[in-house]
Amino acid sequence: MRAIQITEFGGPEVLTVTELPDPAAGPGHLLIDVSRAGVNYADTHQAEDSYVSASTLPMVPGGEVVGTTTGGRRVVALVGTGGYAEKAVASEALAWDVPDAVDDVTALGMIVQGASAWLLLRRSVHLEPGESVVVHAAAGGVGSLAVQLAKARGAGRIIATASSANKRDLALDLGADVAVDANEPDLTAALIEANGGRRVDTVLEMTGGTVTDQSLRALAPFGRLAFYGMASRTEPSPVRPATLMAHSTTIAGMWLAHVFRLPGDVMRTALDDLFGLAVAGRLRVVAGGEYGLSEARRAHEDLRARRTTGKLVLDPSR
The missing domain is CATH 3.90.180.10 (Medium-chain alcohol dehydrogenases, catalytic domain)
Incomplete structure (x- = not known):
């Protein structure tokens, strides 16, 4: 072969x-x-x-x-x-x-990117209806699905970031309320401004480096950031426990492989939900x-x- x-x-x-x-x-x-x-x-x-x-x-x-x-x-x-x-x-x-109604690209998009977005929102940041969510790399595999899933879960404001105008337009087309240039020098201020002047409730982050640092500074009290990659290959700044306490901040990490250590078939539950949304036309890869x-x-x-x-x-x- x-x-x-x-x-x-x-x-x-x-x-x-x-x-x-x-x-x-x-x-x-x-x-x-x-x-x-x-x-x-x-x-x-x-x-x-x-x-x-x-x-x-x-x-x-x-x-x-x-x-x-x-x-x-x-x-x-x-x-x-x-x-x-x-x-x-x-x-x-x-x-x-x-399912017969699901094509190859959609099936592949759901098994890692879709399941990751599903777990990030439900297990890592526990997004509640009405809360704001920042989706970095919103035109990517996980990000594009996370935008749509956040909308399906009733997010109050979906803030997408992307590095080009075309990618930002795609994020808006998928359901984001506002799209921010990922290269903004003061990303913290840009995210807060995109949320109507309020700090954000949740962030899905996979870039690393200063993007992580500035996203953490944009979180509201009891805000949650879920970290699931490091595309920049640059480590963010170390975080001290006292800093977390100062703003009641939660930082989570997510690696899809750990889903198989959870009780019950969580992956089957996620895929059933994702495939169902896709067949209904509410989620597209x-x-x-x-x-x-x-x-x-x-x-x-x-x-x-x-x-x-x-x-x-x-x-x-x-």
Whole structure:
């Protein structure tokens, strides 16, 4: 089978198309003919071995696929690694059936980005109806869905940030009440102004560095910030407990892998909700671009350069 293999850690240049033996599915696993593989920012960290969990070589990157099992089921699955290939193996516990009305891009958009947005709003910041929420990188995979989910949950004011006018327009089209330039020199003041002069209740943040620092300073008393990535690869300033107490601030971290340690099948609950909203026309995955397997390097280059919006996918057939 054709696959992308990494034999040394680094940037997009280490993604190489190669021929590998077909994987075999053991007990409790499914062999999937991959119709599309998702491309996530986490994959760029995986390629350079800077992800939350360590990577080992050689490796086929890619953590999510949608396709058909040897038994004829159409599923979307988390695979950890091995997704950038014509065939992949997934644990039966990490594969979910996809409704006929849900296309491949939507299915892939929900399993990581959709579930992340769902968990951030419900579990991390506990968004209540009427509260304000700042969604950074609002035109991205998680951000574009978080804007829509926040609206569905009755957010009082949705403040989107994005780095270009086109991306800000997209966020407004998806339901944001106001869009702020992510490059504002005084982002704290810009966020407060966007909220009608009031400090904000909640923030979903994945940039790091000064964006995190300035977002924390924009929080109202009992405000909550959920941190789920560090696209800038720059650490924010250290936070002292006394600073948290001074404004009754809550900071949460979210890594999707931890959802599987929760009691009950929270992931199934999230996907049922997300797929239901999609079928009803209340939630849409923004298609960010489809690349052939041979174009995986370009996909990573575009993602790291912030040239993309929405969900990126690879087509293993080309």
